[in-house]
Every structure is written in structure tokens, then in C-alpha cells.
Amino acid sequence: MFKRAALLYKLTFLFLFTCSIQYAKVVDIVFLHMNDVYEITPLEGGKYGGLSRVAELRKQLLKQNPNTYTVLPGDFISPSALGTAEFEGKRINGAQMIDVLNTLGLDFAMFGNHEFDYKYEVLQDRMDESKFEWISSNVYHDQNGLRQSFRRIDHPIPQYVILKIPSSGKKMVRVGMIALCIDVNKQPYVYYENSVDAGKRIYSEIKDSIDFLIAMTHLTIQQDKELAAAMPEIKFIMGGHEHFNMYVTQDETIIAKADANAKSVYVHHLLYDTKRKKLKIESELKTIDTAIKNDGATSETVNKWVDRAFSGFRSKGFEPNEIVTTLNEPLDGLEINNRFYETNLGKVIGEAMYSVSRNSTAAIFNSGSVRIDDNLMGEISQYDIIRTLPFGGKIIEIEVTGELLLKILNTGIANRGSRGFLQYYGIQYDSSSVSWGFNGHGIIETDTYNIAVSDYLLTGMEQNMSFLKRDNPGILKILEPQADDKSDLRNDIRLALIKYLKEKK
Ligand SMILES: [Zn+2]
Structure with missing residues (x-):
């Protein structure tokens, strides 16, 4: 009897303790962030990078925390060596990257300047092949002056997303995410809105529906700093474009960029205290190297495209x-x-x-x-x-x-x-x-x-x-x-x- 009471006491204590933790709940939202990825295979003789390793890391992170999102803020469908090869009479033009990212399980991408290296029809094909979502807050498809959002298959790509992460009971943490791209690759079919204007416009639209705002950007670090200074509402920027890693603070905003070609990726933990309504960010720059296994399915997709591209190169007089x-x-x-x-x-x-x-x-x-x-x-x-x-x-x-x-x-x-x-x-x-x-x-x-x-x-x-x-x-x-x-x-x-x-x- 005594034993049972003690056990009951223990269970009650455990229960109360668990409840009290839930009450002051800190929700951990994880972002696996890579940027400026042109190569699907590892570099430097196989030592660094490689998207099948990133896929394996993603799997591990998801196992630890289902609230894990994989993001790629721009520059990935061009340029790449494999993309220049021909397959079935057509230049591959980034199709290899989309297929590999689909297999890897990418969640969100955005335009970088290199997405506009191609003519419109090629970009549209790549977007339609994507199983992940594209976000674009400041770039529009310009058709003879008619400016509309770019479309993916059957829908206009969103200007923002609101991620809803369960906290306690039916409550959700709502994270607004925008995506802002640099205006350097001026193709006739592209129209750019000023980044800060676009950020402010969207924030005023969604501010009552979110707990906090973050951004993916493909801007220079100077432009990122200006954006953060003009919009302190953006708590966190996952950026790209520079090709080397950095972790910079502008006022209260953190700006992070990893190394190009997934030589490194960032794993960010956004720790949101739902009671105090405070966000804390902990980031780890992870080197992608031989210490990480290859994800089997992603490896298969990578190898398929390497084979296709290499036979394309052979037909052009190369012996890769x-x-x-x-x-x-x-x-x-x-x-x-x-x-x-x-x-x-x-x-x-x-x-x-x-x-x-x-x-x-x-x-x-x-x-x-x-x-x-x-x-x-x-x-x-x-x-x-x-x-x-x-x-x-x-x-x-x-x-x-x-x-x-x-x-x-x-x-x-x-x-x-x-x-x-x-x-x-x-x-x-x-x-x-x-x-x-x-x-x-x-x-x-x-x-x-x-x-x-x-x-x-x-x-x-x-x-x-x-x-x-x-x-x-x-x-x-x-x-x-x-x-x-x-x-x-x-x-x-x-x-x-x-x-x-x-x-x-
Ligand atoms: Zn770029």
C-alpha cells in the first residue's frame, strides 16, 4: 500500500513537473540552412560538401525534432558544371539540382540572382519540377509591363509563409517568413521591388497573425544590414550570395550565411518562449564532410544525374x-x-x-x-x-x-x-x-x-x-x-x- 502511494506520489510529481514545463514552454524550431549550392556532388576530392550528406543530416535533425525546416535562400539552379551537359538532346540547365533537392526533402527555396541566368521558359520548367515551395516577396514576373507573382505548376508562389508550430494544447507559434532577392540580374521578364519596401509592406499585412518575423535573403551583407536597420521587426536573417560563412549582428537582428556548395551548413535553433514572448537563437555552423554518411536515396539521384551529364560531356568531346x-x-x-x-x-x-x-x-x-x-x-x-x-x-x-x-x-x-x-x-x-x-x-x-x-x-x-x-x-x-x-x-x-x-x- 505504502509502495503504491509512493509510486502515485512520484507519478503525480512527475505529471505536475511535466505540466509546469509545458506551461512555460520554450518551442524549438530548427532550420537547416544552406545557400549558394551549385554542385550536387562533394568537392575537393570528395572531402567537403555533397547533398546526400546534407540529406542525411536533415534526417537526423528531423528525428530529433519534427519541427525542422530545410531552406535554401537562392543561387542553386545555375551555374553548375553538370547543368551545362546535354541529356536527351536538351541542356540539363539545373534539372539535376531540382531533382536532388526534391529527394533531399527541401522545404523552402527563394530566388537568387543566378535563378535568372536562364531564359524564362527554363526557369519555369525548373519551378514546375520542384516539390518544395518557392517564396518571393520582392520579385515579380514581368510580362510586357504586367507584373504578377511567378507561378509554380498551378499556383502563384507565395510572398510569405506563416509556419505554425504546435506549442501547448491547441496553441501554435506562428513564424512569418519573407524572402528578399538582390536586383542585379536584370532580365526583361523580371521586375524587382525595393527589398525594404517589400518587407515593410508584407509585415504590415501579417503582423497581427504572427508571433515573430524572419527572412530568407539573397542580398549583399551590406544590404542585409541596411534591411535589418530599417526593419528591426525582422529578428533573424538566413542569407546567401557571399559564398563564405558569416554570423553578423545588426542592432537586434542576427544575419547568418553558410559557405557555398554546402561545404558548411547552418543549423539554427529558434527557441521561442511562449510565455515571455521572447526569441533566442542558437546557431551551429556544421562542416559537411566525410564524418557524415550519405543518404541512400539522395545518393542514387545524384549518381543518376552524374551518369547522364557525363555521357552528355562525352558527346561533346570531353572525357570527364x-x-x-x-x-x-x-x-x-x-x-x-x-x-x-x-x-x-x-x-x-x-x-x-x-x-x-x-x-x-x-x-x-x-x-x-x-x-x-x-x-x-x-x-x-x-x-x-x-x-x-x-x-x-x-x-x-x-x-x-x-x-x-x-x-x-x-x-x-x-x-x-x-x-x-x-x-x-x-x-x-x-x-x-x-x-x-x-x-x-x-x-x-x-x-x-x-x-x-x-x-x-x-x-x-x-x-x-x-x-x-x-x-x-x-x-x-x-x-x-x-x-x-x-x-x-x-x-x-x-x-x-x-x-x-x-x-x-
Ligand atoms: Zn548570388
Whole structure:
């Protein structure tokens, strides 16, 4: 009898204790946050990244807490090496990424600037293939001035979502989430509303229906800080765009970004005290490496697309698995270097362009065409070269006036820090006298020069280079490769680089 009473007492105590915990309930909402993911496979010889590892981590987090959301704030359907391959007669164009993210179980994505690399029809296909939801608070589909939300399959994509997480009884914690994108990739089919205006507009609409507001953003860190300063209502920003991890506080708002290509991801715990109505955020930056297993289903999807893409590359004259060379000295493909100064990789690519040219004495290309964001070291396969220059593209030879050449080179310097910063071979720059040299002589405005350039540079799309189009009067002659001549390596800058590295070793 006594025993039973004691047990009852114990149970009652336990019950009361449990109830009292529930009363001052802190609800834990977990976000698995990755950003700027272009590659579905691991990088650096398999050491870092890989979406099947992220999928495994997601499974573990969900097991611990069903209130786990996986988010990707922008830049994922382009550019990627695999996406440039053809499958069944069509460029893959990011379909591999959507399929893998569907298998992984992504919950929410948003536009980054790279989602608008494609023409509208391609983006629409990728959106329609998505099983996850897209959110967009400030980007609209512009159809001849008619601005509407983009649509996914049968519905307009939402400008915000309100997540409802059970707290106690029938009560819910309501988390408003908006998504704000940078306005740099201005395609005719896209209209951008100012981010702060959009944030304020939506907040005033939903403020009575939420407990707190968070944002996914694809903005520069400076813009994120300005947003947080203008809208203290945003308690937490899960961002992207910079490609390296950071955890910054602006007033009361925390801004987090992980490393590109899921080399790291953030696991955020949003701990909401429902009694005191206070939010506390605890974040862990998790390195994605060999310590994490691969999720089987995601691995299968990844391998399926690698096989498809590799057979596509083979049909274009590549042998992705072939070892091109072994590098004992690393070639620097890090974006943070290639967009600020001339790197050894920049020189090598420039020299490769020069080496296949017929008539040129120097080569210039935009640093933004280098996307590997990594050091090339050790055994280098053809696929590594494809990853280095995922856009490929032709090498065009131009005869150009000294005046226009100087304008191009000086614009490249002015673009320091961005993708429009230029890498070159055969040209010298003296920063102390701010002067350009060519074969040991200064560049003379009235002379003409023969230069090999990447075809992208002649589109007028490069930053601050709208003047640089084929019809610029400073371009006196254009020499193009024959598209059907497979032996003409000017048809693909990557084939030129592969040949160059093979011959150099
Ligand atoms: Zn971006």
C-alpha cells in the first residue's frame, strides 16, 4: 500500500513537473540552412560538401525534432558544371539540382540572382519540377509591363509563409517568413521591388497573425544590414550570395550565411518562449564532410544525374574521368582572389586561350567565368576543368583599337571585387603609375591590337561593359572559330585549357 502511494506520489510529481514545463514552454524550431549550392556532388576530392550528406543530416535533425525546416535562400539552379551537359538532346540547365533537392526533402527555396541566368521558359520548367515551395516577396514576373507573382505548376508562389508550430494544447507559434532577392540580374521578364519596401509592406499585412518575423535573403551583407536597420521587426536573417560563412549582428537582428556548395551548413535553433514572448537563437555552423554518411536515396539521384551529364560531356568531346595533369603547385580558383587580382589560374587560362588563337598576342576573360571557388591541386580530371569553367563558351579573336582596349582594361580594374574583374595574359598593369603595357611598350590609343577574348565579354552583359558589343566601332575585325570544326579548340575554352595543361605537364 505504502509502495503504491509512493509510486502515485512520484507519478503525480512527475505529471505536475511535466505540466509546469509545458506551461512555460520554450518551442524549438530548427532550420537547416544552406545557400549558394551549385554542385550536387562533394568537392575537393570528395572531402567537403555533397547533398546526400546534407540529406542525411536533415534526417537526423528531423528525428530529433519534427519541427525542422530545410531552406535554401537562392543561387542553386545555375551555374553548375553538370547543368551545362546535354541529356536527351536538351541542356540539363539545373534539372539535376531540382531533382536532388526534391529527394533531399527541401522545404523552402527563394530566388537568387543566378535563378535568372536562364531564359524564362527554363526557369519555369525548373519551378514546375520542384516539390518544395518557392517564396518571393520582392520579385515579380514581368510580362510586357504586367507584373504578377511567378507561378509554380498551378499556383502563384507565395510572398510569405506563416509556419505554425504546435506549442501547448491547441496553441501554435506562428513564424512569418519573407524572402528578399538582390536586383542585379536584370532580365526583361523580371521586375524587382525595393527589398525594404517589400518587407515593410508584407509585415504590415501579417503582423497581427504572427508571433515573430524572419527572412530568407539573397542580398549583399551590406544590404542585409541596411534591411535589418530599417526593419528591426525582422529578428533573424538566413542569407546567401557571399559564398563564405558569416554570423553578423545588426542592432537586434542576427544575419547568418553558410559557405557555398554546402561545404558548411547552418543549423539554427529558434527557441521561442511562449510565455515571455521572447526569441533566442542558437546557431551551429556544421562542416559537411566525410564524418557524415550519405543518404541512400539522395545518393542514387545524384549518381543518376552524374551518369547522364557525363555521357552528355562525352558527346561533346570531353572525357570527364580522364586525368589531364597532376598539379604539385595549387592553381588558385578561389573567388575571393580571382575577383581582386591576377591569379596563377587566371594566367594559365589566359595563356591557354592565347595558345589556341590564330592571330592574337594577348588574351582577356572575365573572372566571373571561373566558378570552382577552390584550389586546383593534385590529379586534375577533365571534369575538374569543366567545373572550373562551367559556362564554357567560345574564344573570339578581335582586332581592337588601343583606345577601346584601354577602356576594357580600366573597366576591369574598376570592377575589382566583382565578376567583371578581368584576368588576362600578355598584358602588364603597373598599379603605381596606373598604366598598361603590351610586349614591354605602353598601349597606344591609336594603335590596333589582336586580342583573344571569351565570347561572353562581347555580349555587353558584363558589369559596366554595356559598351562592349560586337558592333562597337573600336572593334575592327572579328575572327570566330568554325562551329563544326572539332579540331578548332577555340570552340570551347575548356577544351583549350585541357590541351594546354596536357602539353605543359
Ligand atoms: Zn548570388
